[in-house]
Amino acid sequence: MKALLLKDFYTLIKQIKIYIILILIFASIPGYSIAAIAMVYAAMLPITALAYDERSKWNSLALMMPYSDGSIVGSKYVLGYIAVACAALLSIAAQIVMSLIKNTAFEIEGIVSVILVACVATVMLAVNLPFMFKFGVEKGRLAFFALIIIMTGAGMLLGDGLAGFLSESYVNIVTAMFAAVVFTLVINLISIAISIRIYKKRV
Amino acid sequence: MNAIEIKNLSKTYPGFELRDINLELPAGSILGLVGENGAGKSTTLKLIMNAVSRDSGSVKVLGVDNLSNEFNAVKEDIGVVLDEAYFPEVLTPKNVGKVMKNTYRNWDDVCYSNFLHRFRLPETKAFKDFSRGMKMKLAIAVAMSHRPKLLILDEATSGLDPIIRDEILDIFNDFTRDETHSVLLSSHIVSDLEKICDYIAFIHNGRLLFCEEKDKLLEEYAIVKMSKADFEKIPEEAVKGKKISKYGVEALVLKSAVSHTFSTEFTTLEDIILS
Incomplete structure (x- = not known):
């Protein structure tokens, strides 16, 4: 897997250096919404790496080399986790530095918010990647957008009810964070299993 | 192995x-x-x-x-x-x-x-x-x-x-x-x-036509160039491919089935594949 991560690292650094720098800058700017953009974008890097693989037909060559199906699929997830983790850690570090400069007390909610956004970003990655492995990057993106539209529609229908339930149930933000982390882990494990299954079914 | x-x-x-x-x-x-x-x-x-x-x-x-x-x-x-x-x-x-x-x-x-x-x-x-x-x-x-x-x-x-x-x-x-x-x-x-x-x-x-030792292939087959009349004397099963022109016939044949009176030329792999 180290070889595959190295290959993606070389590819991304050379192809989209400027975007990676932007992710790092956005992640370092205090303010959750900008950091959130950085983390969501970081979670999309594996898709970009997959697109470059497709362009050079690397996938055909990789099947000839001693990589297991698990490591070929898993490397794209790990790449996403590393990218999101870097953005999240930078964002937390930026908050700590800001509180030191301003000489104010550091708020735990800051870290919790970053972790929640990181969870959202990795859930998006987990939903996205099986589509990419199934349909390829171009068609996979269309399938992903279709899913987002359906989910947004469902969210609009259910959203008010859920918001009402949450405001009445006094859910603590830290409890919400732990629930989100567990949910994210489960979704990712299911996604990896599905992607490996898709990948094993060669045409 | x-x-x-x-x-x-x-x-x-x-x-x-x-x-x-x-x-x-x-x-x-x-x-x-x-x-x-x-x-x-x-x-x-x-x-x-x-x-x-x-x-x-x-x-x-x-x-x-x-x-x-x-x-x-x-x-x-x-x-x-x-x-x-x-x-x-x-x-x-x-x-x-x-x-x-x-x-x-x-x-x-x-x-x-x-x-x-x-x-x-x-x-x-x-x-x-x-x-x-x-x-x-x-x-x-x-x-x-x-x-x-x-x-x-x-x-x-x-x-x-x-x-x-x-x-x-x-x-x-x-x-x-x-x-x-x-x-x-x-x-x-x-x-x-x-x-x-x-x-x-x-x-x-999509089909494998043959898998043979190369030397055996080159030994077994030969190219003959002759008139149409002479060509008709060669048994049909010995002919693996032929090109007929107004000057005569050029054919890939099984060497063993052709009479020694006909002069044969060494074949190349390309002749065999193209035939």
């Missing part, structure tokens, strides 16, 4: 069918897979490496069934060069070396840099700026640098100039001096195959 054993291998795609391929590559030898574009050569190679799913049949590579879990370890001993499947285009040969060092347990840095030097490949130039010949040379350098026992090469010599083609064929020839080393080489450049192969397998329209 056979380096590759294929039994009744079949695969169907819409509009194309590879049917009942039976093939053996004895260790220490070079087998040339020849056939027109779209005949099924690349599909056969992909099936050997289990890169595409088969409909039926079995494949053993270096003594291991390619559907078994152990096959991944066997891939350590196989060097593969594919036609038009490359490393990501922004990688340089130096980057490729680092990636491959983490891919193959037996990766040999010195051997790799010797090949880069021998092929005059610039270490820090991006792969996308390479000519087709340079891309093939890099792929061959990678395939040779992890001490493989088997080379599988899909059109590895096409796009190369004749001098470097000869040099590469020599490398493959040297490789099989070790009797545990074998090469499976697909090409439509028949003269390349004639130069180095011990066995020739001919695939046409």
